[in-house]
Ligand code: ZN
């Protein structure tokens with residue numbers, strides 16, 4: 147189990163906190179390497195985890211480095227956390243301000259004998275750099291995704307609907323070892339491809355259509371994410387040209403991507419290729435996003451991302467061109483940023499595949 151309790155404890159002093167309260171699913175998983183349903187409190191010296199009867203046996207077997215308490219009707223998570231805070235005299239306590247519903251925040255704030263302080267940045271900062279075991283899980287998630295792509299190529303043919311292709315992707319990702327989907331697969335054929343986040347529907351693939359598929363799975367809690375656009379039958383010259391521009395934009399980024407650069411700079415590299423080819427106005431979203439326990443994490447690769455990117459960050463690189471009412475192309479890989487360059491976790495081919 148991958149727990150990060152000591153990393154969190156070490157980050158508390160610089161954020162001027164005695165402890166941090168972790169209530170989200172991803173936060174719990176990051177802190178404990180365990181997913182039940184409970185509340186984690188990490189202090190500078192120790193940790194406390196409350197969970198209920200459904201998860202206690204598993205928690206006792208798997209959670210290390212945290213004191214366990216059983217939550218039950220009459221003595222819930224908040225009350226247990228309050229006792230622990232009193233006992234350990236915790237005064238300044240951070241919380242996951244980006245993940246906690248407002249109502250829940252008010253209940254915690256009323257009950258707890260401490261100053262609750264927004265601290266989303268603490269966990270986001272730690273979670274941005276993946277350690278070797280996290281990377282291993284992400285490599286495996288991507289491997290399953292690459293494998294599913296190979297399988298789906300045998301399934302796509304004229305007459306298959308977007309919905310059928312999406313259902314088959316789900317089946318393959320689970321069959322090949324994914325725990326669940328990282329997100330609902332996007333499958334868009336023909337003109338639907340011009341909507342970057344189209345929902346799979348009744349449109350069927352037909353000769354001369356692009357089919358864009360964006361999908362990923364979860365392995366040991368960690369996400370993969372990949373997009374490929376393939377052509378059913380022969381593409382027109384224009385379609386081929388657009389495909390090449392997207393591919394070149396992606397390659398321009400992959401050649402230069404490394405830790406220490408900003409998301410804004412990398413986003414700009416892709417945009418420059420699009421602009422030179424005359425397609426900049428059709429690239430309607432940012433270049434990419436970090437991912438890990440969640441499929442969208444921070445920081446992102448966009449024109450507003452001006453901080454140097456950390457080493458060990460895993461990010462998507464997904465330029466696209468979307469021509470309204472006609473077609474779209476997106477190509478998405480996931481890479482790890484190192485000091486010298488980046489390591490591409492995605493192994494699926496990127497030359498235009500004609501089925
Ligand atoms: Zn994607």
Ligand code: ZN
Nearest residue numbers: 371462464478
């Ligand atoms: Zn993505």
